[in-house]
Amino acid sequence: MDSVLNPWKEVERRKPDSPWFGHSGQTGKRSPERMNAPILHGETRELRRATRMEILSNGVHIINSTPYAAVHQFGGKAKIYGKKPFTMPKRPFIGRSKALTQKIQNKILQRLKELVK
Known part of the structure; x- marks a missing residue:
């Protein structure tokens, strides 16, 4: 999003x-x-467990090394149990998000207000 x-x-x-x-x-x-x-x-929960964060000097890099993470992120051909291939729709779960950034900022601000009380 x-x-x-x-x-x-x-x-x-x-x-x-x-x-x-x-x-x-x-x-x-x-x-x-x-x-x-x-x-x-x-x-x-393999997809979730394989998601890692790398802190960089200018931000954060999110990494997931499972072979199927890219298929979920970008969509594409997939196979289940050797059956007929199908096209997986995009289901992006990693990336920039203005909406998520705003939620994070709101939570931080809320927590700071609680600490200042």
């Missing part, structure tokens, strides 16, 4: 009419937990 929120395209595992409804990436079977799990919240 930048100055406005652009929601990601809905995932197939949360669509009741999809053959992927409730699909578990861990077991390959239907899982009630996966029917409502947020997008990019995999069962192993």
Whole structure:
């Protein structure tokens, strides 16, 4: 997101009419937990755990070395369990965001006001 929120395209595992409804990436079977799990919240949390921050002199560099992070960030061809390839829509989760920067600034300001009291 930048100055406005652009929601990601809905995932197939949360669509009741999809053959992927409730699909578990861990077991390959239907899982009630996966029917409502947020997008990019995999069962192993590998994508989240692999995200790292590198502090630079002029800012911060966010890094994720998982092989599929770029497919989620930029969209592109993907495969699941050797099945027919499909096109993954963009689901950017790393990058600059005016809206997020504003939220962070508001939280910092709120916390400073609490400390000054």
